[in-house]
Amino acid sequence: MLKGIGRVLIDEQTLMRRIDEMGEQITRDYQGKDLVLVGILKGSVLFLADLVKRIKLPLVIDFMAVSSYGSSTHSSGVVRILKDLDEEIEGKDVLIVEDIIDTGLTLNYLTELLLSRNPRSLKICCCLDKPSRRKVPVKVDYVGFSIPDEFVVGYGLDYAEKYRNLPYICILDPDEVE
Numbered sequence: 001m002l003k004g005i006g007r008v009l010i011d012e013q014t015l016m017r018r019i020d021e022m023g024e025q026i027t028r029d030y031q032g033k034d035l036v037l038v039g040i041l042k043g044s045v046l047f048l049a050d051l052v053k054r055i056k057l058p059l060v061i062d063f064m065a066v067s068s069y070g071s072s073t074h075s076s077g078v079v080r081i082l083k084d085l086d087e088e089i090e091g092k093d094v095l096i097v098e099d100i101i102d103t104g105l106t107l108n109y110l111t112e113l114l115l116s117r118n119p120r121s122l123k124i125c126c127c128l129d130k131p132s133r134r135k136v137p138v139k140v141d142y143v144g145f146s147i148p149d150e151f152v153v154g155y156g157l158d159y160a161e162k163y164r165n166l167p168y169i170c171i172l173d174p175d176e177v178e
């Protein structure tokens with residue numbers, strides 16, 4: 001076990017099985033559509049990479065980078081755009097891909113921003129959802145796993161930029177947190 005991380009919450013096999021199902025469902029739902037996956041950096045990269053391999057459709061991948069947590073376990077509530085999309089999304093079927101929805105502040109801000117660019121449709125797909133922590137409502141269309149109110153790391157999720165490379169989801173050891 002690595003220093004600083006507690007018990008495994010979702011192991012690699014369980015993650016992959018659920019992502020197989022999500023890929024199949026998205027493949028069914030987006031037949032004949034003009035699909036653009038928007039990965040939110042950096043946390044979504046591992047999930048997005050596994051998910052796109054399971055979507056058997058032509059699609060475009062684009063990225064936005066935002067940051068609201070910095071090196072803390074609490075959202076600052078201020079969403080900063082660090083990188084915008086490369087392509088126009090007007091008339092496209094946009095699917096936002098996130099690693100986790102916690103307070104909902106990041107996605108609330110992002111959906112407003114992307115809707116103002118007139119996509120044909122805008123949906124949200126997340127690997128993890130912490131519904132008990134919501135501060136603002138967010139309608140999530142595809143959820144991998146609902147999880148309890150614990151700060152988690154691994155599979156793209158960081159604490160102070162560490163642990164993103166773990167292939168499973170772990171609960172952060174509270175002793176590690178300031």
Ligand SMILES: O=P(O)(O)OC[C@H]1O[C@H](OP(=O)(O)OP(=O)(O)O)[C@H](O)[C@@H]1O
Nearest residue numbers: 041042043067068069102103104105106
């Ligand atoms: O629902 P919220 O409370 O807004 O939290 C969710 C957001 O926070 C994390 O991003 P972070 O700002 O840590 O950036 P990162 O993906 O680069 O780690 C996570 O990847 C989500 O984007």
Ligand code: HPA
Nearest residue numbers: 102150151152153157158
């Ligand atoms: O539990 C979490 N872990 C890592 N990053 C996060 N951003 C929001 N919630 C979390």
Ligand SMILES: [Mg+2]
Nearest residue numbers: 043069070158
């Ligand atoms: Mg983070």
